Amino acid sequence: xxxxxVRFAPSPTGFFHIGSARTALFNWLYARHTGGKFILRIEDTxxxxxxxxxxxxxxxxxxxxxxxxxxxxxxxxxxxxxxxxPYRQSQRADIYKKYLxxxxxxxxxxxxxxxxxxxxxxxxxxxxxxxxxxxxxRVKAAPxxxxxxxxxxxERAEDEDxxxxxxxxxxxxxxxxxxxxxxxxxxxxxRGEDHLSNTSKHVxxxxxxxxxxxxxxxxxxxxxxxxxxxxxxxxxDKGALIEEYRQRYFLPEAIVNYLSLLGWNPGDDREKMxxxxxxxxxxxxxxxxxxxxxDGKKLAHMNMVYLLxxxxxxxxxxxxxxxxxxxxxxxVLANEVYFREIMLLAQxxxxxxxxxxxxxxYFFAEDFSVDAKVKEKVMAKGDxxxxxxxxxxxVPTADFSSDATxxxxxxxxxxxxxxxxxxxxxxxxxxxxxxxxxxxxxAIFRVLGKERVLARLQKFLAGIQ
RNA sequence: GCCCUCAUCGUCUAACGGUUAGGACAGUAGAUUCUCAUUCUAUAAAUCGGAGUUCGAUUCUCCGUGAGGGCACCA
Numbered sequence: 001x002x003x004x005x006v007r008f009a010p011s012p013t014g015f016f017h018i019g020s021a022r023t024a025l026f027n028w029l030y031a032r033h034t035g036g037k038f039i040l041r042i043e044d045t046x047x048x049x050x051x052x053x054x055x056x057x058x059x060x061x062x063x064x065x066x067x068x069x070x071x072x073x074x075x076x077x078x079x080x081x082x083x084x085x086p087y088r089q090s091q092r093a094d095i096y097k098k099y100l101x102x103x104x105x106x107x108x109x110x111x112x113x114x115x116x117x118x119x120x121x122x123x124x125x126x127x128x129x130x131x132x133x134x135x136x137x138r139v140k141a142a143p144x145x146x147x148x149x150x151x152x153x154x155e156r157a158e159d160e161d162x163x164x165x166x167x168x169x170x171x172x173x174x175x176x177x178x179x180x181x182x183x184x185x186x187x188x189x190x191r192g193e194d195h196l197s198n199t200s201k202h203v204x205x206x207x208x209x210x211x212x213x214x215x216x217x218x219x220x221x222x223x224x225x226x227x228x229x230x231x232x233x234x235x236x237d238k239g240a241l242i243e244e245y246r247q248r249y250f251l252p253e254a255i256v257n258y259l260s261l262l263g264w265n266p267g268d269d270r271e272k273m274x275x276x277x278x279x280x281x282x283x284x285x286x287x288x289x290x291x292x293x294x295d296g297k298k299l300a301h302m303n304m305v306y307l308l309x310x311x312x313x314x315x316x317x318x319x320x321x322x323x324x325x326x327x328x329x330x331x332v333l334a335n336e337v338y339f340r341e342i343m344l345l346a347q348x349x350x351x352x353x354x355x356x357x358x359x360x361x362y363f364f365a366e367d368f369s370v371d372a373k374v375k376e377k378v379m380a381k382g383d384x385x386x387x388x389x390x391x392x393x394x395v396p397t398a399d400f401s402s403d404a405t406x407x408x409x410x411x412x413x414x415x416x417x418x419x420x421x422x423x424x425x426x427x428x429x430x431x432x433x434x435x436x437x438x439x440x441x442x443a444i445f446r447v448l449g450k451e452r453v454l455a456r457l458q459k460f461l462a463g464i465q
Numbered sequence: 466g467c468c469c470u471c472a473u474c475g476u477c478u479a480a481c482g483g484u485u486a487g488g489a490c491a492g493u494a495g496a497u498u499c500u501c502a503u504u505c506u507a508u509a510a511a512u513c514g515g516a517g518u519u520c521g522a523u524u525c526u527c528c529g530u531g532a533g534g535g536c537a538c539c540a
Contacts (some may be wrong), residue, residue, distance in 0.1 A: 131467065151471090438501065442499080
């Protein structure tokens with residue numbers, strides 16, 4: 001059995017979206033699972049729509065998601081590696097000419113209207129096509145049988161000649177795709193089900209070249225979630241672009257894990273799995289046949305689960321990277337020890353890195369906002385003014401050296417007044433943070449320090465007198 | 466219109482032809498923690514319809530229906 005060689009062949013004509021990422025992932029997983037090669041080929045024959053920026057985005061997105069390629073352009077875009085290049089179709093014109101000549105010589109291609117057409121074999125007849133509103137020439141021939149790893153045998157009649165070189169001299173997708181897969185010795189073509197109808201054309205081309213087609217595996221599509229509408233995910237849909245998750249500081253391994261579960265499962269109830277485990281278990285016949293609707297909430301949940309288990313150092317690195325892009329970067333990152341302490345208080349509480357700035361704002365500025373609704377609620381209960389005054393009196397002599405000592409101080413105060421910890425917690429939190437959500441109040445007190453706590457309590461009390 | 470594919474809770478999915486149809490996300494209700502979040506417990510929620518094969522069908526077959534994709538000198 002020869003080595004598995006799979007390829008991901010994107011066009012740099014737009015943002016890198018989730019469907020492309022999933023196709024890339026299944027190819028990558030299969031290559032890694034089988035010990036084969038994962039090849040990146042850039043299909044940039046559409047000169048009008050290509051852009052170097054989108055090309056860069058392909059490299060960056062794959063790299064960010066952890067999908068390394070064995071052959072193809074280098075991740076930095078400079079040079080390439082592999083013995084079957086060039087890996088950009090724009091640089092393969094000579095190869096295409098050679099293969100075109102082969103078809104011409106074999107009588108399987110001909111010119112018409114300035115373009116070159118692939119010639120189907122069989123008896124010809126004319127028929128009116130009411131989708132294209134014109135008369136077309138068809139060919140009677142046995143249907144193409146595609147033996148698909150996921151769908152079984154699929155039969156489809158391929159009954160018309162089709163263009164392989166445009167009148168502008170450029171080859172079209174079907175032709176370059178097949179020629180490249182032949183010359184790059186691709187063993188398995190794993191691609192979206194939207195290509196299933198193209199595959200019969202491709203099989204005829206392989207036959208025209210006298211080459212046995214590779215193994216096909218057409219994976220299900222990713223569809224819009226019910227609230228987004230109908231049809232497959234498109235670039236315009238919310239949450240469709242990998243770039244968006246990157247900008248929102250999602251963890252790439254969470255995205256990979258979520259994506260792997262769209263159309264595949266390990267055969268048991270496990271969902272959260274390290275990528276090495278997914279690689280170990282992934283296989284083509286286990287891929288589902290039905291399309292999957294995208295669920296942003298489940299992705300967000302997966303991201304949170306991954307975030308919670310990050311070791312402190314990784315979380316701090318992520319947080320630092322995030323804050324460096326924020327307006328408050330200078331203040332927030334000024335004191336490393338202070339930053340570390342606060343980030344580690346926040347880690348078990350947040351659902352995503354992107355919440356960090358808002359969640360920790362009051363640690364870094366005195367002009368934090370006060371949530372009006374929370375204020376209304378807290379002020380309506382008990383005697384908050386009295387509690388504040390008592391806290392202000394108690395704080396100067398309290399021990400702020402640890403969470404436990406702060407807690408003791410508040411509990412002593414409460415006991416002396418015949419009250420509970422909770423009677424002080426809510427109003428203290430409101431005064432010091434402006435909200436009702438956050439880490440434990442004792443930790444907030446300790447980290448903020450006596451002076452700032454006292455100042456905030458006094459300021460808040462003054463504001464409600 | 467023609468061709469191809471698919472069909473289990475709202476969503477992602479599991480179930481050698483024999484299970485009280487399981488898990489997860491999202492709901493709902495409780496519990497726990499100083500708040501919030503986490504966590505935990507409980508709860509509601511599905512085999513598209515109709516025939517057939519079979520002792521027995523979510524599972525196999527056919528017909529409907531629904532969903533998705535394709536039908537270019539885009540990829």
